[in-house]
Amino acid sequence: MPPKRKMEGDAAPPPQQRRNKSSAANKGKKGGASADGGGGVGRWPTIRPKKDLQINRLKGTHLLTVPNFFTSAEAKAFIDIAENIGFTHQGSLGPLKGEAYRDNDRISVTDPLLAQTIWESGINRIFEDISISGKVATSLNPNIRLYRYTEGQRFGRHIDESVNLGDGSRTLYTLLIYLSGKGSAKESSGQALVGGETVFYDNRGGVVAEVAPEQGMALLHLHGAKCMLHEARVVKKNIKYVLRSDVVFA
Numbered sequence: 001m002p003p004k005r006k007m008e009g010d011a012a013p014p015p016q017q018r019r020n021k022s023s024a025a026n027k028g029k030k031g032g033a034s035a036d037g038g039g040g041v042g043r044w045p046t047i048r049p050k051k052d053l054q055i056n057r058l059k060g061t062h063l064l065t066v067p068n069f070f071t072s073a074e075a076k077a078f079i080d081i082a083e084n085i086g087f088t089h090q091g092s093l094g095p096l097k098g099e100a101y102r103d104n105d106r107i108s109v110t111d112p113l114l115a116q117t118i119w120e121s122g123i124n125r126i127f128e129d130i131s132i133s134g135k136v137a138t139s140l141n142p143n144i145r146l147y148r149y150t151e152g153q154r155f156g157r158h159i160d161e162s163v164n165l166g167d168g169s170r171t172l173y174t175l176l177i178y179l180s181g182k183g184s185a186k187e188s189s190g191q192a193l194v195g196g197e198t199v200f201y202d203n204r205g206g207v208v209a210e211v212a213p214e215q216g217m218a219l220l221h222l223h224g225a226k227c228m229l230h231e232a233r234v235v236k237k238n239i240k241y242v243l244r245s246d247v248v249f250a
Contacts, residue, residue, distance in 0.1 A: 044114050045077030050122035058209040061130050062222045063200060065211060069122060069218035075179040079241050082107055082146045090147075101156030104232075105148040115140040115245060123175065126220065127247065132172055135249040141171055146179075149196055149240040155232035157201070162224030163246065171246035174223045179241035181213030195236035201229045213240055220247065 048071070056065045070078075087105035094101055119140045127137035141163070149155075163171045181193050193213055200208040200221070208228060211219055221228065223246070232240075 100158035160223035
C-alpha cells in the first residue's frame with residue numbers, strides 16, 4: 001500500500017518514495033500565526049443553504065465537483081477574514097526525505113459550528129446515496145484549513161490519509177472549496193488566477209482529471225486506501241485560496 005498524508009496537511013509522496021514524516025520542524029511563519037483552537041463563532045461569513053446543486057461526477061463517486069457551492073460574496077468574505085487572521089507557511093522536507101514537495105501558506109482552526117454550517121448548507125445532500133463498507137456520511141471534520149498559494153507555490157503529488165476520529169467515525173473524503181479562480185470579480189481587472197489546477201492520476205500515471213479552480217466550486221474526492229495520487233500545480237499568476245475539510249463517515 002502506498003504511503004499516505006497526515007490529517008494536518010503533511011503529505012506523502014508517490015508510492016515509490018518513503019513513508020511521510022512530520023515536517024513540523026520545517027514550518028516557518030509567514031504573514032502571522034495560525035488560528036488553532038475554537039472560539040471562531042461569529043468571525044466567519046454567513047453561509048446560505050444551497051438549492052439545486054449541480055453535481056459533476058468526474059470518476060463515479062470517487063471524484064465530484066459542485067459549481068457555485070459558495071457564492072462569490074461568501075468566498076471573498078472567507079479570503080478577507082483569512083488574510084486578517086494571517087497565514088503560516090507550510091513546507092516539507094521534500095521527496096528525498098520521504099515527503100511530497102509542498103510550498104503554500106495555511107491556517108488551521110477547529111470550529112464545529114463552521115463545519116456543521118458548511119455541511120448543512122448542501123454537502124450533506126451530496127452524500128445521501130453514498131455509503132462505504134456500511135458506513136454513511138454524518139458530518140464534516142471540525143478541523144477547517146484555509147490554504148493560500150501565491151505565484152510560484154505548489155503542492156506536489158501526494159495522497160490524503162483517512163483519519164480515525166474515534167467512536168467508529170473516520171474521514172473518507174476530502175472537501176476542497178475554491179475561494180478564488182474563474183468567475184471571481186478579479187478576472188475583469190486583470191487579476192485572474194492562472195495555474196493552480198488540481199490534477200488526479202491513475203495507477204499508471206495517466207491523468208484522470210484536471211480541475212481548474214473556479215470561485216465557489218467544491219471538489220470532493222475519496223481518500224484513504226483508495227485515494228488517487230494528485231497534486232496542486234504551480235500558481236503562475238495571482239493568488240489561489242482554498243478551504244479544506246473532510247467528510248466523516250460512521
